[in-house]
Amino acid sequence: MTTETVRGETSSGGPELRQQRRLVTDIPGPASRKLAARKDAAVSRAVGTVLPVYVTAAGGGVVVDVDGNSLIDLGSGIAVTTVGNSNPRVADAVSAQVGAFTHTCFMVTPYDGYVRVAEELSRLTPGDYDKRSALFNSGAEAVENAVKVARAHTGKQAVVAFDHAYHGRTNLTMALTAKNMPYKHSFGPFASEIYRAPMSYPFRDGLDGIAAARRAIDVIEKQVGAGNLAAVVVEPIQGEGGFVVPAEGFLPALAAWCRANDVVFVADEVQTGFARTGSLFACEHEGVVPDLIVTAKGIAGGLPLAAVTGRAEIMDAPHVGGLGGTYGGNPLSCAAALAVIDGIEKDGLLARANEIGATMTERLTALQARDDRVGDVRGRGAMIAVELVKPGTTEPDAELTAKVAATAHARGLVVLTCGTWSNVLRFLPPLSIPRHLLTEALTELEAIFEEAR
Numbered sequence: 001m002t003t004e005t006v007r008g009e010t011s012s013g014g015p016e017l018r019q020q021r022r023l024v025t026d027i028p029g030p031a032s033r034k035l036a037a038r039k040d041a042a043v044s045r046a047v048g049t050v051l052p053v054y055v056t057a058a059g060g061g062v063v064v065d066v067d068g069n070s071l072i073d074l075g076s077g078i079a080v081t082t083v084g085n086s087n088p089r090v091a092d093a094v095s096a097q098v099g100a101f102t103h104t105c106f107m108v109t110p111y112d113g114y115v116r117v118a119e120e121l122s123r124l125t126p127g128d129y130d131k132r133s134a135l136f137n138s139g140a141e142a143v144e145n146a147v148k149v150a151r152a153h154t155g156k157q158a159v160v161a162f163d164h165a166y167h168g169r170t171n172l173t174m175a176l177t178a179k180n181m182p183y184k185h186s187f188g189p190f191a192s193e194i195y196r197a198p199m200s201y202p203f204r205d206g207l208d209g210i211a212a213a214r215r216a217i218d219v220i221e222k223q224v225g226a227g228n229l230a231a232v233v234v235e236p237i238q239g240e241g242g243f244v245v246p247a248e249g250f251l252p253a254l255a256a257w258c259r260a261n262d263v264v265f266v267a268d269e270v271q272t273g274f275a276r277t278g279s280l281f282a283c284e285h286e287g288v289v290p291d292l293i294v295t296a297k298g299i300a301g302g303l304p305l306a307a308v309t310g311r312a313e314i315m316d317a318p319h320v321g322g323l324g325g326t327y328g329g330n331p332l333s334c335a336a337a338l339a340v341i342d343g344i345e346k347d348g349l350l351a352r353a354n355e356i357g358a359t360m361t362e363r364l365t366a367l368q369a370r371d372d373r374v375g376d377v378r379g380r381g382a383m384i385a386v387e388l389v390k391p392g393t394t395e396p397d398a399e400l401t402a403k404v405a406a407t408a409h410a411r412g413l414v415v416l417t418c419g420t421w422s423n424v425l426r427f428l429p430p431l432s433i434p435r436h437l438l439t440e441a442l443t444e445l446e447a448i449f450e451e452a453r
């Protein structure tokens, strides 16, 4: 047992959170079950919950629930609390901002925090060209705005997204998202002028990056035509679609084709951005410089913020007043984002993401070597997944995936699944997770796989 704690020494205070896995009731426990019953009576059933323990505190590498259980966090609220829940830098910055002012609407009476976030995005995102940003509330809203900007800039309408893509749940982003259930089913009609191209998926297509790019570009040229195409939108590593890492060379070839054809290359780094993959942005692993980059999630440590950043001439294409929204770049979110950026740099979080990635990859690759239900281990940094298959085949095993995830939940591990076939178990720990908790979680997972034989 450990006595390691977080938060105790910060000015933002709060109770100390012991960094330990501790189960004192069933998962979910009685207090959580009571809350779940109230949820059922008050919240639309359409809003599901993966692991219905009701949270009272979270930080470091744990999530604590109303029954007093302390679970190991391998999800970061879907890749959001990369710097840790209630990160002290974020908590202090937001507290100070709450005391100063909470909202004015940047479009009415602006403030420095928004401008500073935009300056930081210009400094940090790939590409040494002149940049501009616009801030929004959610990943989906930012993706929509990237499409608006690309259309205004090119005067063209078509947009290409990929197989297994996930870009959001609004009408336009549902159209960009590939998977029907649960994201699109019964919610059509969808936005027009969206086309889908094949993704590079090395485990399933066996193609190298150049061949996969040629296949995608051929579909785009034959079925859409560069003359109609405003933007290609791609996640440099797909998130909800299964942590699909495209084969080396795929993204650079696609970006080069876009550049040669007056097509805006949009990198959706909503899930991969802000240190998650061991570099600030996943595009950097292959030196890809997007025209527009979409960020959200990890940018603000849990406060809602999203951004579109890119070439000044593209971002300035829409008319004055053409982009905005009541809350976009809210002062609290901007204060949080500046603290996140500061923390990533000062706390050496890129190195930490790589260290976490090395630990997870080593342990999971060893598991794969002795367990032929683990078809693939992939990802970068603190964004790692295993794809589960029927032994020795590539046939997806969603049932096993659900069983392993459910057992992990019952044993106090917050794990998520993903993938077009729901057969991918993904790990997105906060970079604040103590080493001993990561190791304990991996040991527990190994035992769960063993027992699930």
Ligand code: PLZ
Residues within 6 Å of the ligand: 078, 137, 138, 139, 140, 141, 143, 166, 167, 168, 169, 235, 239, 240, 268, 269, 270, 271, 272, 296, 297
């Ligand atoms: N682009 C790459 O991963 C959000 C979705 C969870 P929002 N992913 C988590 C769910 O089931 O709704 C995401 C993403 C990528 C865009 C988005 C959308 O971001 O902030 O959820 O709108």
